[in-house]
Amino acid sequence: MIPSGSRRSKIRPPRKSLVSSSLDGSNSDPTVDFEKSWSILSSAITQIQSKNVSNLSYEQLYRKAYVLVLRKYGAKLYDNVASLITHHLLVRRDHLLAISDHEDFMKAVILEWDEHLQSMKFVSDVLMYLNRVYVKEHKKLLIYDLGIELFKDNVIKHNHDEVGRKIVDIVIQEITRNRKGEVITTTMYITKLINMLELLVESAGTDIQYGENYFQTMFEPTFLQNSETFFYNLSQEFVNYNLGSRYIREAGQFIKEEESRINFYLPSSTYPKLIDLMNNIIIKDKIDDIISLPYEQQGLSYWLQPVLGNIFDDRQSTHHLAELRILYELIGRFDSEYQLLRLRLKENIIAQGIQLPEFVKTSLQNAGEKKTATNSTAFATKWIDTVLRYREQIMKLSAEAFASNPIVEQTITYAMRDFINGSGTNRKNNISVNAPELLSVYMDYYIKQLGKPSPSKDISTSSSDSTDVFVNRSIQFLRYIKDKDAFEANYANHFAKRFLNSKGASQTINANNKLGVDLEELILSKLGEEMGTTSLDKIIKMNKDIKSSKDTTAEYKKHISKNQKQNLVDLELKICNVTDWPKSMTKDYKSFSKSDTGEVSFLWPKQLRNTIREFEEFWFSGKKNDNKSLYWSPKFGSIDMRITYPSRTYEINMSTYAGIIMLLFAPQSSNADGTMVSAFDEQKELTYDEIQELTGIPEADLKRHLQSIAVAPRSRLLIKKPMTKEVNNTDVFKLNENFKSPSIKVKVLTVSASSSAAPSKAKQKTEQEEEAEEVQSNIAEGRKLEVNAAIVRIMKSRHTVRHNKLIEELIKQLANRFQPSIILIKQRIEDLIEKEYLKRDDDDKNTYHYVA
């Protein structure tokens, strides 16, 4: 005999003959008297039920039952036990029903149940052999389970669930009281009763079949129904506050309490049902109404308001983080995608976002800024700062209230992108903004700022920091821009202007700045990372031109010093490949040269001609320049000039045009001893018309530059007669003998749109508009090409495509560049059909074929 896990099954008593024969041998009384044994056993059971266990000898009782089972009285014994217990329970039940107080009743039921279980344990111990042999063979309920079954049938369910209903009612009443915020003393009883109800398993018929327990069949449906009504009424009550914050707070609080309550009372199978019920009634059905409440009733728009408020002044109006956090949690309870939250959040962010330009405008006006055109530098920088701060605020809020949930943040990003790119802005009276242009203006402004030599010594750290900050912010903003091509065009324009208008010196400062990296190049590489280098092709080429210009300048200087050339003006060269630079700057490049039209419109002053010739010689002697033509463009660049006024000698920096005008006033004749006559002795006077004739500067430019040097108070190098702001054709100019300036170095600022005097303003405006238009048309041209290219790409790979499919594909391909309009696409398709890249299907007009 080896003891093992299955030891019991190994030792089997010989079933029939052997046992009985052995019993015959050992027991003096072969005919067991059932009645006699039963009376002992039944009185023992009664004793057990009266808790008198310790006076009974287990061995004797067990032996009685043992013998009865061996003698085939098993069935009779089983039935007798059942009826004895039934009888006992019915008596106890009457006793229970006599109790009217709820708490006492609960207590009594629990006590009864506990005692019943206890006595059943002992009875079952005594009748262990019955369990082992009779019950097993006949597939009956074990004695202990029989006890539970009997308890259910005779106490709980007897007389149409009289006790059962009472328990259910009382428990629900107690829970409801608790839900209403009352402190109840019966929590332990509730738990126990519910545990008890769960143990009362329904068994269908005599077969042991575990179905649902009493809790599930009776308690749960009633409870859920009751809860539903309760939740409904409660949420209605909350809604009636008409105050979103209060709803959110109280609902959140109630749900939290209810959760811990039911977690405590209810079995895990009911828990989710109730939670679902609660989520549906209290949150899902109501929350959208709550979120959409108007500002005064504290809906989402109210909770988000501080985000906007905190942008401009840091008075730190408190965020409604608590409400938002609860809201997030509540919605998360039934929707892990947070769709509703995202939808409403997006609406609100867009609504706030389109207010931003107005805010910016107002705040600029308050700051005394008069010009608030939506493309002015002040507006651009302020707006972009504002948007970025808005983003900062809302991201902070997301981190604190929405657990930085990526899908929510994605929604925020989309929403921001929408309002930045101005979808929906044109509807109302809001100022529409041109984000790509503004970003470019913004970057232009900061690049210029950062490019300026800073007076402080410790710029090494601060400037590189601020550069990083600026670059990062720009890139961040760029990500929100849908029409990236528009940004590129604008950026290219600004880039070109920066280069062409900059003084040579500042360029070198840039190159030698503390980082050792050219700021422009740094930004260019960042942009390249962001948008891909192919789209930045033009800007990159421009940048190359800039570099080669520097090289050429250096080479040229070497050449000059080697050849000992005299009487030449120092040159700082900016040589641009016309094709790569924005058209708005290069369109009239040929108008300054004589070769093209034969008509000499622009005259270089003789002081410069030598230098120009010298450089041209140098330039064309280089092999690499064989096939190139060189045009001089006086529109750009600047001249440094030393002018000796009676007061002192000044080093004056001014635009090329202004310099050329000034050269007209340079001394022309010499004294007898060969020294130059002072210009002031010559008393040269020139009329406007004379100046124009001598220089050939286009009218608009001429007037503008004359204003710069004869009208602007700081840099009045010339005196104009009559002394008016406007420049007229009859005006006479002469050198200003009394010119004075605090420093030796003077920089003549060319009158521009932002500081121009009234009369020229209109002109400047149109010039700017013209430029903007040109940028726009550049963009449009670029788009046509891109759409064409994309269509051809798609058609090449597919050969035959249906119209809708093609459009879908196109929009997808072009999505990170810009959003093509359907009209544009249709035009391009027509264009390509005309050019015989595509043809329409003969039968189906909506299908296109690729013509190889």
Next chain:
Amino acid sequence: MPESAYITLVSSDNHKFVVLKDVASISSVLRNTQGFEEGKTGKISLDMDGDILECIVEYLYYHYKYREQAESGTIPEFHIPTHLALELLVKADFLDI
């Protein structure tokens, strides 16, 4: 009465075996007695001869000793006197061993 770690098993011919409670509890019948009068007196009278009871007690201790190794199977065989085997089988059934 202080909780004792031992109980006394008494055979029908009045042989007494003092057995560790844990050991006796291997038999669910002997274990069940504890809630009853036997638990109070610490004495369980059994309807079996001394030699049978002795053999049963030996088996209980044997089982107790090797209960850890039962699964590995490396335990010595329990020897049952042939003349007691049948009787022992019946009593084992009675005691639910």
